[in-house]
Amino acid sequence: MLYQGECHCGAIGYTYRTELAPEQWPIRSCQCSFCRMHGARTTSDPVGHVEFEINEAASLRHYRFGQHTADFLLCGHCGGYLGAIVATQEGSFAVVNVNLLKPYLEDLSAPQPMCYDGENIDDRTRRRARRWTPCGDLPEVRS
Secondary structure, three states: OEEEEEOOOOOEEEEEEOOOOHHHOOOEEEOOHHHHHHOOOEEOOOOOEEEEEEOOHHHEEEEOOOOOOOEEEEEOOOOOEEEEEEEEOOEEEEEEEHHHEOOOOOOOOOOEEEOOOOOOHHHHHHHHHHHOEEEOOOOOOOO
């Protein structure tokens, strides 16, 4: 099954492929200040796949904070937070922000609050490689 998400202005988006029904998706609400500020609710499927679509290259913003282990993808025009991507020795993995799904899915489970403050860089990278969704590299702007 394919699910599409995009920022408010449509400059950047994603395609999320998963065999899980939406009611089976693990919905997480990270408690870091960045995710709380954006009201993010993220999901991932370790056997799914994510592709990010960049319609306007100038609008894509990468943001790294904390341990600098992932790129958080934001739209520089409307401020939409798409998700995050991490590169590991096993490949690239991502989470997507379900708040940007088009159409919006009303019946997702309540988000589980998550706190990752105690993780070191190696633990954080291993957790992401194990739980996040495999993804392709960020593409060039589409013409």
